[in-house]
Amino acid sequence: MSAIGLEALIGRETRKLKAYLDSVGVYTIGIFHTAAAGAPIPYRVLTITREECDAIFARDTIQYEDAVRRALKVPVADHLFDELTSVCYNIGTGGPAGSSFIKLINAGASPAQIRAAILAWKKPSEILPRRTAEADQFQTPYEVRLPKARSTDSAPIKIAA
Template sequence: MDLSPLGRAALQSREGDVLTAYKDSVGVWTIGVGITTASGLITVTPGLTITQAQSDALFAQAVEKYVAPVRAALAKPVPQPFFDACVSLCYNIGPAGFRGSSVVRLVNAGNLPAAIEAFLMWNKPAAIISRRQGERDQAALAAYGTVYARRGDRSPVKVAAGPALVAVKPPDPLAPMTGVPASHAPSQPASSGGLSSAPAPVEPARRSLFSLIADLFRNPKKED
């Protein structure tokens, strides 16, 4: 699995995007989308500034450093929102913390509901709680609809660019054998290249049989 566009947008919203170095809630110098010196991508020092393009590039590199450990830690298939929430958690607590977390232990044991609630165990400092609640709520989704970066946010997360999310339609009951929706069945092409409403042509063998029967009715055999 990989981080989805909506999962990426939710993570970026949780971290923020600051182009001047600042101290995070636990006093660590941070820049861009939650990038610290520990990421190995940049040395963050007081007074450091970066451009938006540099911030975007750092975030793209950082995401890969946290997606891979999540992918490796999860032994069972999980819903996409749960995977994305795990990447968000790993991005915040680090790969080592994530691998040893109850979230991983419980989901690998097959207890997804308990793994979802285990997100809330990472509740220090207090400023992180609304983020954890947002990750927990994201992890609880079976499929994406509306997702909030933090619980209590007024507006849901939106994907800034890329393909729009399309709701999955239920299977067409008129096509139970093939799985192809009847409304999407291919139409017979017309000679002009459009769609034709004319009936499909009769196969040659069947047409000759019809012609033979018609000839018998038109020219009945006379008795000698």
């Protein structure tokens, strides 16, 4: 992922240094790290440093990038790859291979068709601002506009100088 894509993903997931239960009751820590991604296994009282959080995120991100690379059969621009990895980070490494949006990208479908397929991944309903921001990121090159973490955000993400 590019630096812009990573910042957008961090904005979507947020950085939490104390373990918590996510919306479906799974212990989570860092930048939405769960046991499904490997060590460390989050538990109720686990606390990590910001440095540990960033190291875990860097390691976790690789498996999601790899899942997107395996699913794609055509080259894509950075903003597209970043958006696809962001969706994958949310739906899991198995999601991209069978997803309608990857099949449409590989088949050369129109941006409108691909956007509609991305927006179809809208459960639970509170995910819609994130998914809409991801669909916008898919359609908008970084030279035109930086992405938002969520469509309801007042401004795009900020990139450190």
